Amino acid sequence: MFTALCIEIFDQSIRDYHVADDIHQAIRNPYENTTVEHLLYAKNWIDTVQWHLEDVIRDPAIDPVKALEMKRWIDRSNQERTDMVEYIDSYFLEKYKDVIPVASAAINTESPAWAIDRLSILGLKIYHMREEATRPDATEAHREACARKLDVLLEQQRDLSTAIEALLEDISKGRKYMKVYKQMKMYNDPSLNPVLYGQKSGQ
Structure with a gap:
């Protein structure tokens, strides 16, 4: 199953990150860059670094200048995450490009890659809950409470995996079809963020 592959690679990425456990470490993607495995590893690495950036920025004693640097890093990371999702969806578009949707085919509320996200x-x-x-x-008491939460998260993982597999099956059989919408994030674009283009026009 594709989701089993995803979980295996995500777990590998998370383990690899925590060897050094350093937000500044470079990614060492072990997969060929032409493969979907490479995309999945890179996707989770971005998520893992951002997870720890979110921890760091919540330190109440953080220097404000450092916090601003972190916030801008998180903004860049969010854009990279979105780009990576679109790359993964492009993989599915290519994989299923020859499937002809049936007359009753419907579009899903989210694309396969956003569910994989x-x-x-x-x-x-x-x-981290483990x-x-x-x-x-x-x-x-803390460990017991977290163990109960871990059980819920594992159930969510199973349920989400089942739903993704069903979606991929529907797409492969033409019962559903997919589109990729560019996310068009506006806050990073100097021509779309009014704070940024307002500064330029006021110069």
Whole structure:
């Protein structure tokens, strides 16, 4: 199943990141850059770094200048994440390009890659909740509460995987069709963000 491959690669990426556990480390993608495996690993690596950036920026003692740098890093990361989702969807468009939708075919509420994006984030939640559920310096009550949450996250992972597999099956049989809409994020574009183009016109 494709989702089993996703989960395996996401888990590998998360483990690889936590060897050094450093937001500044370079990615070492072990897969050929022409493969979907390469895209999945890169996608989760972006998510994993951003997960830890979000932790750092919430430090109440963080220097404001550093916090602003982090916020801009997160903005760039969000754009990279969106781009990577679109690359993964392009893989599916190519894979299913010869499928002719049936007359009753419907479009799904989200594309396969955006559902896979959620699967990637779930992998991070599971990894870190498992850490909390086994944390030696935490109270027993904390570990038990986190173990219950971990069970819910694992159930979500199974359910989401089932739904993604069903969507891919529907697309492959022509029962559903997909489109890729560019996300067109506006805050990073100097011509679309009024704060940025307002500064330019006021010069």
